[in-house]
Amino acid sequence: MSLIPLRPDAEPERRDAARNRELLLRAARELIEECGADGLTMGTLAQRAGVGKGTVFRRFGSRAGLMMALLSDAEARFQGRFMFGPPPLGPGAPPLERLIAFGEERIAWVMEFGELARAADVSAYNRFDVPAAVLWHRHLEMLLREAGVTADPWLMATSLSAVLEPERILHAVRVHQISPDRLAASWRELVSRVVRGA
Amino acid sequence: MSLIPLRPDAEPERRDAARNRELLLRAARELIEECGADGLTMGTLAQRAGVGKGTVFRRFGSRAGLMMALLSDAEARFQGRFMFGPPPLGPGAPPLERLIAFGEERIAWVMEFGELARAADVSAYNRFDVPAAVLWHRHLEMLLREAGVTADPWLMATSLSAVLEPERILHAVRVHQISPDRLAASWRELVSRVVRGA
DNA sequence: AATAGAAACGGACCGCAGTCCGTTTTGATC
DNA sequence: GATCAAAACGGACTGCGGTCCGTTTCTATT
Numbered sequence A, B: 001m002s003l004i005p006l007r008p009d010a011e012p013e014r015r016d017a018a019r020n021r022e023l024l025l026r027a028a029r030e031l032i033e034e035c036g037a038d039g040l041t042m043g044t045l046a047q048r049a050g051v052g053k054g055t056v057f058r059r060f061g062s063r064a065g066l067m068m069a070l071l072s073d074a075e076a077r078f079q080g081r082f083m084f085g086p087p088p089l090g091p092g093a094p095p096l097e098r099l100i101a102f103g104e105e106r107i108a109w110v111m112e113f114g115e116l117a118r119a120a121d122v123s124a125y126n127r128f129d130v131p132a133a134v135l136w137h138r139h140l141e142m143l144l145r146e147a148g149v150t151a152d153p154w155l156m157a158t159s160l161s162a163v164l165e166p167e168r169i170l171h172a173v174r175v176h177q178i179s180p181d182r183l184a185a186s187w188r189e190l191v192s193r194v195v196r197g198a
Numbered sequence C: 001a002a003t004a005g006a007a008a009c010g011g012a013c014c015g016c017a018g019t020c021c022g023t024t025t026t027g028a029t030c
Numbered sequence D: 001g002a003t004c005a006a007a008a009c010g011g012a013c014t015g016c017g018g019t020c021c022g023t024t025t026c027t028a029t030t
Helices: A015-035 A042-049 A053-060 A063-084 A095-121 A131-146 A153-163 A166-174 A180-196 B015-035 B042-049 B053-060 B063-084 B095-121 B131-146 B153-163 B166-174 B180-196
Strands: none
Touching: A015 A042, A015 A053, A015 A063, A042 A053, A042 A063, A053 A063, A063 A095, A063 A131, A095 A131, A095 A153, A095 A166, A095 A180, A131 A153, A153 A180, A153 B153, A153 B166, A153 B180, A166 A180, A166 B153, A180 B153, A180 B180, B015 B042, B015 B053, B015 B063, B042 B053, B042 B063, B053 B063, B063 B095, B063 B131, B095 B131, B095 B153, B095 B166, B095 B180, B131 B153, B153 B180, B166 B180
């Protein structure tokens, strides 16, 4: 991702390494197409790409890292939109409207990339400290401050982040048949009350 | 002559099964004492209890199932308190106060049993449908309705449940050094605004 | 072109959760 | 007490994520 680079120390990649990364990403997309994200195993991925298993882990660190790499394009696009894009998601609209738009767009994003996002989330404990999550959190916190929420905006942003977690959204939609529209309406309601109470 | 032994009474456990369950629970508590919940493996547990590994899985189904069994006492006590105990957690207090108390007590509960709760949560997808989680959700939904929240109380309860998830609370406390008091204050703020907006 | 050392490679290897299935225990019935 | 089917047992086995380390490939330098 370009806005929050996965490798901030931009040291160039050796040619074989770059070639294998492309091979692996391509193979991973194929396998996910065929078996779903949950059906992808690191072993079959290595086999399909024609590289050793060690290479897969050297490139991506872990299964979750691979999934994040697959997501990074979509993630970067989303980040660009809420940071620099047109209102109401981007700057220019009143903070409450931006908060509402953020949730709506995030829900739509989860509908599209949720399976991958779930697979990327598995890492048990520090998934909240992954760069993208930190950025969303900061964004929410900033909007809350702008909206005049003075009571612990950091923790309030944490709570709002919890509401938008892919796993929960997907569960509501897939198991309880809640429509994305209904989710969005509830988000609007929640965030309005949080802000209006300020 | 009854060839089909009907057993309407729920007394389905054979004596050896009951003995092994106790052996396993005792051994599990010992191991967790020594190595922490994350350090407990099903293999060492079987060894410590002096039973086969298959027996462990027959009893508890999975690692998460074992952790839930270990939690069930504490869980039952908590449930008893918010359903039948004294106010403000139990019935008798105004709904907003009960909501506040529920969050406060839940945060304290996570401080005490959180590691186990996290280990019990790993099961990826339907952890929201575990009986205890369903019960908390219903309780929150009921209190929201009583407090006059008419806008989709079911989803609002879902959002509030998300805020109280053990994993997130533990992360805030352990990684970001947030005090439980500060968490409780933020919960109070959040739930007050949600209800007051009604 | 030769060299050297850093980087990447690959697949055997590890520990773990969870399954399978032949063997043993249990307890209701005779 | 003998019988027997159902239930429980146990440990070898599978498949997975992840690691290790001896081998190969790159590239900067001469």
